[in-house]
Amino acid sequence: MKTDAEKTKQSLKKINEFPFYIAKYYGDYKINDFRNGAIKSPNDIVPFFQSLFSKLGQPAELNFPKPPEINSGCSAFFCRDKNNSAIIGKNNDWKRDPILLLKTTPDEGYTSLSMVNLNFCDIFQLGSFDHNLLLAPYVPLDGMNEMGLVVTTLAVHEGAEYPLKSNQLSVGDFNLIRIILDTCTNIDEAIATLDMYNIMSTGPLPIHLLIADKRESCIVEFFDGKTHIKRDQDLNYLTNFLKLKTSDYDNQKNNCNRYQTLERRFESKKKIEKGGDAKKLLSEVSVYTEGFQIPSTIYSVIYRPDDLSMKIKTGDELKYYNTRLKERE
Numbered sequence: 001m002k003t004d005a006e007k008t009k010q011s012l013k014k015i016n017e018f019p020f021y022i023a024k025y026y027g028d029y030k031i032n033d034f035r036n037g038a039i040k041s042p043n044d045i046v047p048f049f050q051s052l053f054s055k056l057g058q059p060a061e062l063n064f065p066k067p068p069e070i071n072s073g074c075s076a077f078f079c080r081d082k083n084n085s086a087i088i089g090k091n092n093d094w095k096r097d098p099i100l101l102l103k104t105t106p107d108e109g110y111t112s113l114s115m116v117n118l119n120f121c122d123i124f125q126l127g128s129f130d131h132n133l134l135l136a137p138y139v140p141l142d143g144m145n146e147m148g149l150v151v152t153t154l155a156v157h158e159g160a161e162y163p164l165k166s167n168q169l170s171v172g173d174f175n176l177i178r179i180i181l182d183t184c185t186n187i188d189e190a191i192a193t194l195d196m197y198n199i200m201s202t203g204p205l206p207i208h209l210l211i212a213d214k215r216e217s218c219i220v221e222f223f224d225g226k227t228h229i230k231r232d233q234d235l236n237y238l239t240n241f242l243k244l245k246t247s248d249y250d251n252q253k254n255n256c257n258r259y260q261t262l263e264r265r266f267e268s269k270k271k272i273e274k275g276g277d278a279k280k281l282l283s284e285v286s287v288y289t290e291g292f293q294i295p296s297t298i299y300s301v302i303y304r305p306d307d308l309s310m311k312i313k314t315g316d317e318l319k320y321y322n323t324r325l326k327e328r329e
Contacts, residue, residue: 003057004028005134012133015321018096018314020299021118022323024103027056029137032108035179037169049124049135056134065123073295074154075258075285076210077237078217081272088212088303089278090142090152092117093287093295098129099314101323102136109182113310113325114143115301120174123202139202140177146325147185148214148305151177153207159242160206162199162222170198173207186213191229194220210238214305219243235270237262239285258285278302279311279320288316 002010004027011024030038030052039048046062053060073093081087097119105111120139121132142152153174162173171179176199184190190211199222209220216233221244228244230236239259241252253259261284272278279302288297292315300320302311308325 005053005056005058005130008056008133009130015101016314016317018099018298018317020099020101020312020314020321022101022103023133023136024105025137028107029104029134030055031106031137031178031182034138034175035169035171035183039171040169046124053131053134058130058134060124060126060128060131062124062126065125073240073258073287073297075237075239075262075282076152076154077235077262077266077281078210078212078232079235079237079266079270079272081275085304085306086212086214086217087272087278088150088152088210088217088305089282090210090301090303091282091286091297092141092299092301093297095294095296096292096298096315099299100133100136101310101312101321102140103325104137104182106182110145110147110149110185111325112143112145112181113323114140114178114181115299115312116140117298137178138172139174140181141174142301142303143177143181144303144305144308144310144325145181145184146308148308149181149184149186149190150212150303150305151180151190152210153177154210154238155205155240156208156221156242157205157240159245159248160208160222161225162201162206163225163227165198168196168198170200172200172202174202177209180211187211187216187218187231191218191220194227208238208242210236212236212303212305221245235266237266258287261285290316 007026076090100116116136121135144150217236218231282300286297311320313320
């Protein structure tokens with residue numbers, strides 16, 4: 001009888017030579033244990049994931065993890081099309097690493113599709129593709145669940161600081177994206193979930209978020225000891241500086257061509273008129289380079305929460321891979 005690890009690996013399919021993969025996750029990745037405090041201190045991290053790997057049938061001896069090096073770029077936007085349907089676009093700018101579109105179907109949560117950089121999953125320095133695949137649920141960069149809730153993450157280059165809340169459980173910033181995708185149906189629930197935890201940085205750069213559903217979007221940022229939120233039903237966009245920190249805004253904007261491009265586009269026309277317009281805009285803010293110097297655009301993704309569809313392309317590929325989130329097939 002196949003183990004859950006073997007089933008997950010068997011589901012793996014290579015879409016292109018970037019490489020870009022798709023897979024379905026089999027087995028319980030213990031997210032409920034995680035969100036209820038299974039990791040109360042750094043000393044609990046290794047035992048938790050050793051137990052997870054053993055349960056899935058792919059045991060490993062682990063050492064204390066080191067955070068991945070991150071020098072990300074990235075651009076993201078939320079807007080509407082001429083039919084007033086929501087569109088979320090995201091460029092992930094980093095270096096050429098294996099990319100995975102992962103489907104998860106937790107027993108006590110929502111089905112979702114999430115984008116994962118598989119090299120970010122090697123937090124235990126195992127150098128094992130199989131173990132990276134099994135850790136993929138815990139390191140999503142972006143994703144959408146069956147309720148049409150979309151979460152995207154972007155690195156913040158300076159000024160961000162996660163607030164410290166007393167008497168609350170702590171979880172990693174990317175781990176928290178998994179909790180939101182698995183448990184939340186809309187922006188209100190996502191914000192409430194953010195408030196439930198202390199957020200720990202899992203890399204040298206903190207993140208800010210663009211969260212969206214069919215009704216609206218919000219930017220979530222962390223600075224000055226607080227969580228700051230900007231909600232909008234029609235338009236939001238951001239890159240890699242704190243958009244809501246007004247004292248730095250003008251200087252940061254003037255030094256970010258990608259942000260200026262988004263601003264000019266949405267000042268002239270807020271809505272996306274045709275399906276190709278979202279792709280064109282992502283191309284205009286892409287920082288792809290042939291040699292993939294860091295940061296270079298490694299994937300672009302377009303989410304449509306109204307029909308649960310996604311379009312994904314990697315690197316300089318012209319063709320997008322099209323998929324739709326379906327129920328537990």
